[in-house]
Amino acid sequence: MDPKIVSYECDKWLPKEPSVLITFDDGYKDNIEYAVPILEQFGVKAMFFVITNNMESHSEDCNNSDASHLFMNWRDLVEIENAGHVLGAHTLSHPKMHEISMQTSQWQMEESIKKVKEHCSNPENPIHFAYPYGFIPQQALDFPKGCLAYGTVKAPPNPWNEVPNNIRRTYVPTGQMNIWSAMAKSWREQWFELQ
Numbered sequence: 129m130d131p132k133i134v135s136y137e138c139d140k141w142l143p144k145e146p147s148v149l150i151t152f153d154d155g156y157k158d159n160i161e162y163a164v165p166i167l168e169q170f171g172v173k174a175m176f177f178v179i180t181n182n183m184e185s186h187s188e189d190c191n192n193s194d195a196s197h198l199f200m201n202w203r204d205l206v207e208i209e210n211a212g213h214v215l216g217a218h219t220l221s222h223p224k225m226h227e228i229s230m231q232t233s234q235w236q237m238e239e240s241i242k243k244v245k246e247h248c249s250n251p252e253n254p255i256h257f258a259y260p261y262g263f264i265p266q267q268a269l270d271f272p273k274g275c276l277a278y279g280t281v282k283a284p285p286n287p288w289n290e291v292p293n294n295i296r297r298t299y300v301p302t303g304q305m306n307i308w309s310a311m312a313k314s315w316r317e318q319w320f321e322l323q
């Protein structure tokens with residue numbers, strides 16, 4: 129990928145004020161059942177990274193199977209996209225990418241992005257990518273144009289527009305809502321330190 133293209137596209141989207149991006153990994157059914165209505169209520173758009181093999185196994189309605197309720201299906205994903213959220217791929221089968229070959233890592237990334245693209249309603253939209261567990265391959269993957277790749281807290285704390293292929297994310301701990309405002313305050317301070 130041409131690094132100039134990446135930096136141009138990132139610069140175009142740089143926010144002018146402290147901003148957060150909310151992301152969901154793995155494509156669990158609770159994303160559409162619980163998270164999307166709450167996001168809607170607050171007028172917030174988010175990004176959803178799905179493990180595409182799980183989507184395929186549970187694409188049909190099988191109300192008698194518990195597994196069918198665990199992950200979203202492709203129709204759910206289209207509904208999410210039509211509501212203005214952004215779609216992403218999270219590999220075909222959620223491997224630890226530092227433990228598999230470069231060739232397999234590249235295939236897992238490319239094929240999962242292709243699957244999401246095939247099912248989404250607007251093939252022009254770039255499909256983004258998140259590394260399972262935040263483990264990145266030994267060498268850099270060759271991402272499609274316009275694709276940003278997301279890590280976890282394992283990623284170094286660099287500005288996302290400078291390292292668009294391993295963007296640091298942090299967890300919002302469940303069951304500890306009392307610490308969320310302190311976390312937001314610290315992110316805000318980091319924003320101004322970087323300016």
Ligand SMILES: [Zn+2]
Nearest residue numbers: 153154260261
């Ligand atoms: Zn995951």
